[in-house]
Amino acid sequence: MCGIIGYVGEKPAAPILIDSLKKLEYRGYDSAGICILNDSLKTYKTTGKIADLESILPEGIEGTIGIGHTRWATHGKPNTINSHPHLSGDVAVVHNGIIENYLRLKEKLIGDGYTFKSDTDTEVIAHLLHSHLYGGSDSQSKKCDLMTAVQKTLPSLEGSYAIAVLCGSEPGLMVVARKDSPLVIGIGNGEIFAASDVTAFLKHTKDVVFVDDNEVASIRGGSVEFFDADGNPVTKETTKIEWDIEAAEKAGYEHFMLKEIHEQASSVHDTFAGKISEMEGTIILDELNMSDEQIRHMTRIEIIACGTSWNAGLVGKYLFEQLAGIHTDVDTGSEFRYGYPVVCGEVLTIAITQSGETADTLAAVRGARSYGCQAIAITNVVGSTITREIDSVLYTRAGPEIGVAATKSFTTQLITLYLLALKFARIRGKISAEDSKNLLVALKKIPADIQKILNKKAVIQECARQFADAEDYFFIGRHLNYPIALEGALKLKEISYIHAEGYAAGELKHGPLALLTDKTPVVAIATKGHTYDKMLSNIKEVKARDAIVIAVANKDDTEIEKYVDVVLRIPETHDLLSPILSSVVLQLLAYYTALERGCSIDKPRNLAKSVTVE
Ligand code: F6R
Numbered sequence: 001m002c003g004i005i006g007y008v009g010e011k012p013a014a015p016i017l018i019d020s021l022k023k024l025e026y027r028g029y030d031s032a033g034i035c036i037l038n039d040s041l042k043t044y045k046t047t048g049k050i051a052d053l054e055s056i057l058p059e060g061i062e063g064t065i066g067i068g069h070t071r072w073a074t075h076g077k078p079n080t081i082n083s084h085p086h087l088s089g090d091v092a093v094v095h096n097g098i099i100e101n102y103l104r105l106k107e108k109l110i111g112d113g114y115t116f117k118s119d120t121d122t123e124v125i126a127h128l129l130h131s132h133l134y135g136g137s138d139s140q141s142k143k144c145d146l147m148t149a150v151q152k153t154l155p156s157l158e159g160s161y162a163i164a165v166l167c168g169s170e171p172g173l174m175v176v177a178r179k180d181s182p183l184v185i186g187i188g189n190g191e192i193f194a195a196s197d198v199t200a201f202l203k204h205t206k207d208v209v210f211v212d213d214n215e216v217a218s219i220r221g222g223s224v225e226f227f228d229a230d231g232n233p234v235t236k237e238t239t240k241i242e243w244d245i246e247a248a249e250k251a252g253y254e255h256f257m258l259k260e261i262h263e264q265a266s267s268v269h270d271t272f273a274g275k276i277s278e279m280e281g282t283i284i285l286d287e288l289n290m291s292d293e294q295i296r297h298m299t300r301i302e303i304i305a306c307g308t309s310w311n312a313g314l315v316g317k318y319l320f321e322q323l324a325g326i327h328t329d330v331d332t333g334s335e336f337r338y339g340y341p342v343v344c345g346e347v348l349t350i351a352i353t354q355s356g357e358t359a360d361t362l363a364a365v366r367g368a369r370s371y372g373c374q375a376i377a378i379t380n381v382v383g384s385t386i387t388r389e390i391d392s393v394l395y396t397r398a399g400p401e402i403g404v405a406a407t408k409s410f411t412t413q414l415i416t417l418y419l420l421a422l423k424f425a426r427i428r429g430k431i432s433a434e435d436s437k438n439l440l441v442a443l444k445k446i447p448a449d450i451q452k453i454l455n456k457k458a459v460i461q462e463c464a465r466q467f468a469d470a471e472d473y474f475f476i477g478r479h480l481n482y483p484i485a486l487e488g489a490l491k492l493k494e495i496s497y498i499h500a501e502g503y504a505a506g507e508l509k510h511g512p513l514a515l516l517t518d519k520t521p522v523v524a525i526a527t528k529g530h531t532y533d534k535m536l537s538n539i540k541e542v543k544a545r546d547a548i549v550i551a552v553a554n555k556d557d558t559e560i561e562k563y564v565d566v567v568l569r570i571p572e573t574h575d576l577l578s579p580i581l582s583s584v585v586l587q588l589l590a591y592y593t594a595l596e597r598g599c600s601i602d603k604p605r606n607l608a609k610s611v612t613v614e
Pocket of ligand 1: 306307308309310352353354355356357358361404405406407490491494609610611
């Protein structure tokens with residue numbers, strides 16, 4: 001997740017862009033840059049935060065039109081060269097999104113004589129624009145105007161983008177476009193803003209126009225014109241934003257947690273985008289520094305993580321064992337670091353940590369590496385401590401997570417584990433291309449499936465309201481749904497302060513059944529799969545003790561209704577993928593329960609977002 005801003009007006013652009021980028025910093029902050037168009041383009045970029053960028057700017061930069069970007073690295077390291085704006089001749093572009101076919105485009109552009117300076121996907125946009133404008137890397141004579149060049153470039157881009165573009169030979173003009181990444185225009189008095197979200201310019205204007213997918217806008221002076229993908233003019237409505245700055249940062253949601261739950265449709269997509277070849281049923285993980293030979297000879301996987309990330313690790317265990325046939329252990333960082341681990345043979349350590357800073361996970365991974373293990377990190381934070389101490393880093397593309405309770409970081413960790421397990425399974429010959437393709441087809445549908453759950457969240461809210469006074473809650477599941485039960489319980493207890501426990505459903509009869517009363521809600525994750533019938537038996541055991549059963553079940557399951565009090569539905573999906581969807585249901589259940597109880601949702605008592613102490 002990155003943030004873009006563009007300004008066309010009468011005031012000096014640089015301070016306005018810097019101020020706006022500070023508002024967008026929550027979207028990413030590993031590097032930043034601006035480009036100002038006066039007589040020519042002047043570009044300033046650096047790694048670090050917006051304050052670092054501000055500190056390198058000369059006094060009094062002239063120019064009243066400019067673009068800016070705050071970056072959260074996806075392709076290429078967070079360094080100055082990879083930071084935006086990217087230039088090709090006198091064309092400058094900032095981009096939020098992911099160009100999935102950039103490697104193919106890059107090869108073609110290199111063949112056409114273009115030289116790439118960065119490792120980013122965005123640089124292909126700059127060169128494509130230039131090639132349409134000038135007809136080639138060496139040419140100086142213009143073949144078309146900037147607007148036409150943008151319209152010719154967009155159809156070749158696969159993936160998502162919100163872009164703002166300037167051209168040195170067309171002073172006063174900025175062109176913006178979007179597909180599957182947010183872009184909003186602010187209409188000020190004699191000035192126009194374009195940004196990833198309204199917070200960037202809210203202090204200047206509350207009149208906004210939301211750009212829709214495949215639309216392009218041309219901004220000049222104090223006015224803006226919109227066009228559809230075919231270049232036809234489009235009339236757009238202006239909306240008055242009623243939010244104050246604080247509400248705007250949450251995009252109008254009451255809490256960051258709810259906003260982040262909603263962002264999962266896109267963060268999950270971003271995490272697998274460009275990494276799967278559906279046609280061949282294969283996974284492309286260029287960042288994985290492991291040869292096929294090493295993957296074939298691996299004897300064991302040791303997953304190390306804490307809290308929610310540990311729950312993701314448990315899902316990983318089932319996936320690595322079932323799909324790739326690799327024995328997998330999962331340890332919490334705090335236990336592993338003081339244990340006597342048997343680390344022999346070709347063991348791969350996988351550290352899962354959203355922040356990349358959790359002290360126990362870091363110490364445990366250092367320990368594992370001291371035995372000579374190859375180690376991978378799955379993390380969300382570019383440049384975090386773990387990324388500097390590890391052989392390979394697989395980034396989740398959740399974007400910054402502000403709410404203390406992990407939501408989108410969890411589901412994107414799951415996606416990364418599915419990708420890794422499938423990759424290992426294919427290389428070790430444990431899954432056929434056909435089965436792999438089927439799984440990938442279903443995986444590509446997951447963002448839309450998540451959206452369907454979000455669209456019907458009122459049912460979950462009503463369920464949460466009904467049982468918000470419960471003193472205890474139990475969550476049960478089997479196989480892949482067992483870690484989801486643990487995660488459901490963790491989410492509920494940390495933000496609603498209701499005592500909640502997660503169990504492997506078969507374990508209830510070994511003790512916990514004694515705690516059930518007619519006031520205890522038991523959430524049974526009973527999605528379709530090979531343990532479904534066993535789950536029904538467990539549900540009957542629970543009902544026989546008069547407890548309340550809330551089932552998480554598939555959309556078309558009519559059987560389950562006979563045995564439970566409430567059914568929360570997930571869309572039909574591949575059995576192996578249903579845990580991702582069930583997690584979203586349980587996050588909403590926890591959120592609405594905490595809301596009903598008036599809890600401090602984004603900052604629960606006694607907890608911190610990143611636990612950097614032992
Ligand atoms: C719970 C939660 C924590 C973290 C844990 C590990 O919602 O967020 O349990 O998962 O503190 O943090 P990371 O993943 O940053 O290592």
